[in-house]
Amino acid sequence: MTDTQARKPTGTVWDVETDVIVAGAGCAGLAAALGAIERGAETLILERTGGWGGASAQSGGLLYLGGGTTLQQACGVNDSPEAMAAFLRAATGPGPNIEKIDIYCDRSVDHFDWLVSCGVPFKAELYDEPGWEPSGDQGLMYCGGENAYPFNTLSEPAPRGHVPQMTGKRTGVKGGGWMLVHHLAKMAGLRGSSINYDSSIERLVVDDSGIVTGVIARRYGTEQAIRARRGVVLATGGFVFNDDMLSEHAPHLLGRLKLGTDGDDGRSIRLAQGLGAAVARMSSAEAAISVDPRLLVRGLLVDGTGQRFINEDSYPGRIGQKAMTEHDGEIFLLLDEAGYDEDAARSFGLGLSWVGADAAELEAEMELPKGVLQATVDVFNSHAEAFGTDPAFHKDPKWVRPLSGPIGAIDLRLGEMTFATFTLGGLDTTIDGEVRHVDGHLIEGLYAAGRTTSGIPATGYVSGTSLGDATFFGRRAGAAAGLR
Ligand SMILES: Cc1cc2nc3c(=O)[nH]c(=O)nc-3n(C[C@H](O)[C@H](O)[C@H](O)COP(=O)(O)OP(=O)(O)OC[C@H]3O[C@@H](n4cnc5c(N)ncnc54)[C@H](O)[C@@H]3O)c2cc1C
Numbered sequence: 001m002t003d004t005q006a007r008k009p010t011g012t013v014w015d016v017e018t019d020v021i022v023a024g025a026g027c028a029g030l031a032a033a034l035g036a037i038e039r040g041a042e043t044l045i046l047e048r049t050g051g052w053g054g055a056s057a058q059s060g061g062l063l064y065l066g067g068g069t070t071l072q073q074a075c076g077v078n079d080s081p082e083a084m085a086a087f088l089r090a091a092t093g094p095g096p097n098i099e100k101i102d103i104y105c106d107r108s109v110d111h112f113d114w115l116v117s118c119g120v121p122f123k124a125e126l127y128d129e130p131g132w133e134p135s136g137d138q139g140l141m142y143c144g145g146e147n148a149y150p151f152n153t154l155s156e157p158a159p160r161g162h163v164p165q166m167t168g169k170r171t172g173v174k175g176g177g178w179m180l181v182h183h184l185a186k187m188a189g190l191r192g193s194s195i196n197y198d199s200s201i202e203r204l205v206v207d208d209s210g211i212v213t214g215v216i217a218r219r220y221g222t223e224q225a226i227r228a229r230r231g232v233v234l235a236t237g238g239f240v241f242n243d244d245m246l247s248e249h250a251p252h253l254l255g256r257l258k259l260g261t262d263g264d265d266g267r268s269i270r271l272a273q274g275l276g277a278a279v280a281r282m283s284s285a286e287a288a289i290s291v292d293p294r295l296l297v298r299g300l301l302v303d304g305t306g307q308r309f310i311n312e313d314s315y316p317g318r319i320g321q322k323a324m325t326e327h328d329g330e331i332f333l334l335l336d337e338a339g340y341d342e343d344a345a346r347s348f349g350l351g352l353s354w355v356g357a358d359a360a361e362l363e364a365e366m367e368l369p370k371g372v373l374q375a376t377v378d379v380f381n382s383h384a385e386a387f388g389t390d391p392a393f394h395k396d397p398k399w400v401r402p403l404s405g406p407i408g409a410i411d412l413r414l415g416e417m418t419f420a421t422f423t424l425g426g427l428d429t430t431i432d433g434e435v436r437h438v439d440g441h442l443i444e445g446l447y448a449a450g451r452t453t454s455g456i457p458a459t460g461y462v463s464g465t466s467l468g469d470a471t472f473f474g475r476r477a478g479a480a481a482g483l484r
Helices: 027-037 052-059 071-076 083-093 098-106 108-117 176-190 243-249 267-273 316-326 339-347 361-365 374-387 467-484
Strands: 016-025 045-048 194-196 198-206 212-221 222-234 285-289 300-303 333-335 352-357 407-411 419-423 435-438 440-447
Touching: 016 027, 016 212, 016 467, 027 045, 027 052, 027 176, 027 222, 027 467, 045 198, 052 176, 071 108, 083 108, 083 374, 098 108, 098 407, 098 467, 108 285, 176 194, 176 467, 198 222, 212 374, 212 435, 222 267, 243 339, 267 440, 285 316, 300 316, 300 374, 316 419, 333 339, 352 361, 361 407, 440 467
Parallel strands: 016 045, 016 222, 045 194, 222 440
Antiparallel strands: 198 212, 212 222, 285 419, 300 333, 333 407, 352 407, 435 440
């Protein structure tokens, strides 16, 4: 028997008993604990590190919410659940999770109100520039390319990135996500959840009929058998820090920058698979391109053949996914002097690797196939000069202007930093977090949420859908376990 298989210790004597066990104190686990408590369940959170937070606390804090939240209304934004669903169905495909998207959009306004009721603060101010996060403590922004082609042709674009208000952010270390989990953890404690730190789940316990009845956790080197009278919720994050799992399911992520914590080792996924759990979309991943979007929109992105492949005002996660999976990560950003100078400070330290007096000279410097880059720039410039449009890739006219004078190229192939990744695939769950068995039945007593599961960010990623999905379906998973 391997450690990923569930087993019932012979003659189990439970060290601890509770109604609902939640594994992981990131945003999914904390929301699950709150959901279980709301159903009157005694709840114990097990967290392998010495504090709450996980990747959620490192994150920018964007929650993809909409349909007319009070924050959107306060910022004068019109939105509807239908427009939000139309966008998410398109942007999170191919193979979007329609069932999850529909309930998520229908109840998004309530979910925002619930987060506010947990104490999470949001400032009613719109940040209206392209970017990964607001530059200050603004509470609302576009964060998924809603206002860029092709999505602006599908439904009314609306800013849906809801960002907890926080000053003194440190990007990637302590962002708006810290504020989110700070309040969820505080509320879970106030409402009576217990939490054991330095407590890692090692195995699942099942009874003779296959119902999950508890876990074996390791705390300070000692094993504890903990009984869950109603259910176990797995919320220990994804698997980007497990190279064996990446090799098997998402080899294109190997060698890329990993976003998250070393707790993203896929343990919960493997534990559930040991019981026959089904997984979904295991090759899907966020691939954030590490260039400031304000610089991207001012240039032309080309691949290793010197051809454009996307509108540069797309959501940068979409650009990253396309570049990584369809162009082997071979991409360059062309800028003329005006574009570079306008935003050089925002180049994240990325300098120009080549400069040419014109596209022909640049192409030779870069050793690209003769004539291709030249044609790319000529076609773009001819339409930009004549009509101010980009008929090939539909970049918004506000960013369309011909490249003139010397042209430089930033080499975006450089190192592992270009694509910052985390996994999106995971356990196949219902809208109530129940874990499906490969044969289609539900594994009784077992629930999961957050990046341990495949959710709203199915294949395509949109900023804010991870925290949004994790808190929304985390709360539902906890509630379902609490009611069992
Ligand atoms: C720099 C950065 C910026 C990001 N920005 C955004 C953003 O703005 N919007 C967005 O939606 N997403 C963002 N993300 C992604 C998002 O943060 C994560 O996908 C999300 O937080 C996952 O939440 P989770 O609760 O599933 O996992 P986590 O928050 O990672 O929580 C999992 C918890 O489980 C614990 N754990 C692990 N193994 C065990 C075990 N065996 N036993 C017990 N506990 C265990 C971990 O220690 C951790 O505390 C960002 C990520 C990073 C790193």
